[in-house]
Amino acid sequence: MSLINLFRIALRALQRNKLRAFLTMLGIIIGVASVIAMVAIGQGSKKSIQDQLSSMGSNMITIRPNSNVAAGARLDFSSVQTLKEQDIIAIKKQAQYINGVSPAVTQRGQVISGNLNWKTTIQGVSPDFLSIRNWPLSSGISFTDADVKTADKVCLLGQTVVANLFTGGENPIGKVIRFNTIPFKVIGVLAQKGENAFGQDQDDIVLTPYSTVQKRITASIYFQNIYCSATDQANTDKAVDELTSILRTTHRLKASDEDDFTIRTQAELINTFSSTSELLTVLLGAIAGISLIVGGIGIMNIMYVSVTERTKEIGLRMSLGARGKDILMQFLVEAILISITGGLIGIALGITSSKLITVFLKWPTLVSQSSVTLSFLVCAVTGIFFGYYPAQKASRLDPIEALRYE
Amino acid sequence: MSKKILDITELKRNFRMGSEVVHALKGISFDVKEGEFLTIMGSSGSGKTTLLNILGCLDKPTEGTYMLDGVDVKSLSRDALAQLRNHKIGFVFQAYNLLPRTSAVENVELPLLYNSSISAKERRERAMHSLEAVKLADRMDHTPNQLSGGQQQRVAIARALVNHPVMILADEATGNLDSKTSYEIMALMQDLNAEGKTIVFVTHEPDIAAFSSRTIMLRDGRIVKDYFNENKKSAKEMLAAMPATDDY
Numbered sequence: 001m002s003l004i005n006l007f008r009i010a011l012r013a014l015q016r017n018k019l020r021a022f023l024t025m026l027g028i029i030i031g032v033a034s035v036i037a038m039v040a041i042g043q044g045s046k047k048s049i050q051d052q053l054s055s056m057g058s059n060m061i062t063i064r065p066n067s068n069v070a071a072g073a074r075l076d077f078s079s080v081q082t083l084k085e086q087d088i089i090a091i092k093k094q095a096q097y098i099n100g101v102s103p104a105v106t107q108r109g110q111v112i113s114g115n116l117n118w119k120t121t122i123q124g125v126s127p128d129f130l131s132i133r134n135w136p137l138s139s140g141i142s143f144t145d146a147d148v149k150t151a152d153k154v155c156l157l158g159q160t161v162v163a164n165l166f167t168g169g170e171n172p173i174g175k176v177i178r179f180n181t182i183p184f185k186v187i188g189v190l191a192q193k194g195e196n197a198f199g200q201d202q203d204d205i206v207l208t209p210y211s212t213v214q215k216r217i218t219a220s221i222y223f224q225n226i227y228c229s230a231t232d233q234a235n236t237d238k239a240v241d242e243l244t245s246i247l248r249t250t251h252r253l254k255a256s257d258e259d260d261f262t263i264r265t266q267a268e269l270i271n272t273f274s275s276t277s278e279l280l281t282v283l284l285g286a287i288a289g290i291s292l293i294v295g296g297i298g299i300m301n302i303m304y305v306s307v308t309e310r311t312k313e314i315g316l317r318m319s320l321g322a323r324g325k326d327i328l329m330q331f332l333v334e335a336i337l338i339s340i341t342g343g344l345i346g347i348a349l350g351i352t353s354s355k356l357i358t359v360f361l362k363w364p365t366l367v368s369q370s371s372v373t374l375s376f377l378v379c380a381v382t383g384i385f386f387g388y389y390p391a392q393k394a395s396r397l398d399p400i401e402a403l404r405y406e
Numbered sequence: 407m408s409k410k411i412l413d414i415t416e417l418k419r420n421f422r423m424g425s426e427v428v429h430a431l432k433g434i435s436f437d438v439k440e441g442e443f444l445t446i447m448g449s450s451g452s453g454k455t456t457l458l459n460i461l462g463c464l465d466k467p468t469e470g471t472y473m474l475d476g477v478d479v480k481s482l483s484r485d486a487l488a489q490l491r492n493h494k495i496g497f498v499f500q501a502y503n504l505l506p507r508t509s510a511v512e513n514v515e516l517p518l519l520y521n522s523s524i525s526a527k528e529r530r531e532r533a534m535h536s537l538e539a540v541k542l543a544d545r546m547d548h549t550p551n552q553l554s555g556g557q558q559q560r561v562a563i564a565r566a567l568v569n570h571p572v573m574i575l576a577d578e579a580t581g582n583l584d585s586k587t588s589y590e591i592m593a594l595m596q597d598l599n600a601e602g603k604t605i606v607f608v609t610h611e612p613d614i615a616a617f618s619s620r621t622i623m624l625r626d627g628r629i630v631k632d633y634f635n636e637n638k639k640s641a642k643e644m645l646a647a648m649p650a651t652d653d654y
Contacts, residue, residue, distance in 0.1 A: 004526075005519055016507055316503045319464060320565075321492020321520040323485045400464050403503070 025342035027295025032346025035288035039371040040354040042281025044364035081222035097239035102129035103223035124213025140188030158203035296382035303390035315402025328395035335387020343379035412438040417470035432627035448624035496566025500578035536564040556587035593641035
């Protein structure tokens with residue numbers, strides 16, 4: 001029997017029981033729609049975390065001094081001081097995969113402007129810092145290497161600091177603020193960066209040349225961090241290797257010594273967060289997948305009912321010359337038609353509800369091609385799998401008994 | 407000498423019911439030639455239904471041979487039997503067995519759906535032609551519930567004719583109909599027979615058997631009588647002779 005006829009017969013059988021066919025489909029519709037929506041939520045949150053992390057500078061590499069043991073007590077990163085000016089010079093000179101280096105020395109303290117003050121963090125960096133962090137200025141200019149050399153008392157303000165010190169909306173550029181007791185001239189304002197992935201306000205910061213912080217505030221020759229940017233995100237691994245060997249040389253470490261520094265890349269961070277949200281995706285997908293199976297069982301149930309109900313019709317068709325195969329195909333096509341129609345409606349519903357979730361709940365969603373394809377394939381297979389047994393039952397009926405069935 | 411459509415020799419059919427073996431047919435031999443109108447009569451339990459199932463290629467004999475239009479049925483597989491039914495037999499059932507909510511013409515098309523050598527266009531043409539032959543050309547798009555019992559049975563006969571079978575096999579085809587409508591159906595059968603169709607008609611009503619050219623009586627799984635009707639009645643004349651008061 002031709003496929004067109006099979007579809008026509010199946011379509012007619014479904015039309016005869018529209019409500020029942022729809023309710024059966026509903027299981028598949030909900031299954032597919034939830035797979036797509038759930039995976040979209042998972043993928044969306046993964047994507048948004050990735051975007052956020054790469055907005056911090058996706059090729060950013062952070063070097064920290066290693067934790068150390070002093071007199072039997074393990075000390076944390078900040079108390080260990082191994083990173084110095086000469087590291088910066090060596091990296092600048094030797095590294096091929098690095099196009100920006102900035103040390104960082106940080107101190108917390110009170111900034112004062114007129115009668116307003118605000119507790120914030122001052123970070124001493126080099127002019128490269130802004131490009132490493134992908135952080136443009138919203139107004140004014142940045143300090144230069146010359147300012148670093150002379151330990152100039154100039155600074156760039158983050159938006160949060162501006163909002164707290166210049167409440168009248170006046171232009172902070174050109175104004176002088178004090179950090180503790182030291183006056184700084186404001187030469188630029190940083191663009192809004194927002195919160196980072198950990199919920200910290202990145203705009204609550206004052207940037208100044210690192211030499212200024214070292215000489216006038218911390219009175220130390222060490223850095224807490226060194227930030228580097230790899231020439232390309234793909235080159236981060238090479239850049240890390242390169243940095244390791246440069247730093248080992250400048251720190252005069254023997255081959256048997258452990259590194260006295262730690263190098264971290266954004267990729268590691270991205271991976272950590274991605275794998276978390278990946279897990280979320282898998283969990284949500286699995287729950288949705290279960291509902292798809294339940295939908296499949298619904299199809300099986302209804303197909304069994306349908307076969308029993310139409311025993312007489314099956315007997316008639318067989319007596320008129322239908323082979324077992326023809327009957328099998330008839331019921332199989334019917335089951336597949338239910339599951340595929342349900343699948344298509346489910347896909348439409350899943351995509352629509354993902355969009356609605358984004359619009360109304362402001363949750364990031366990302367409908368992935370693969371989840372659509374996969375859930376459609378799964379529901380087609382569900383139709384075949386769960387439709388096969390009832391169809392086989394129908395095809396094996398004895399025509400004599402089927403004809404006499406009441 | 408016309409061709410033998412059916413050729414049955416020493417046909418036996420046993421059923422196993424638990425430990426007992428029931429002999430439904432105990433050795434039957436007869437043949438039917440092309441153009442015959444045979445009625446098979448018998449009371450319940452006579453083996454009528456068993457014989458009918460075998461004649462209709464729905465069941466196979468335990469012993470003996472059954473040749474249908476030169477094909478030995480006993481050796482055939484399930485699928486081959488289905489094909490044989492499709493090509494050579496036109497079934498007419500007591501309960502009409504039309505598909506509900508399906509138009510007359512589509513019901514008639516049904517056997518041709520299982521014959522892949524026939525195109526959709528030819529299928530429709532042949533179905534319409536068949537319905538014309540049973541004088542239902544104006545009822546093609548009606549569904550069974552819009553037709554009377556007699557009309558439904560005529561649709562079923564049209565369905566039996568559509569695949570150009572070598573034999574029409576009717577199982578109590580008038581059992582559900584009143585006598586007037588029964589005569590109409592028998593008149594149609596006689597017309598078809600006159601056109602050369604071979605008809606095997608299973609019934610338990612002697613007045614229906616009177617319309618056929620030959621009658622086989624079964625009792626207890628054996629043939630007890632096999633005779634040619636000397637004075638075959640015409641269903642048309644019977645209809646004409648019916649008192650008008652019957653026609654309410």
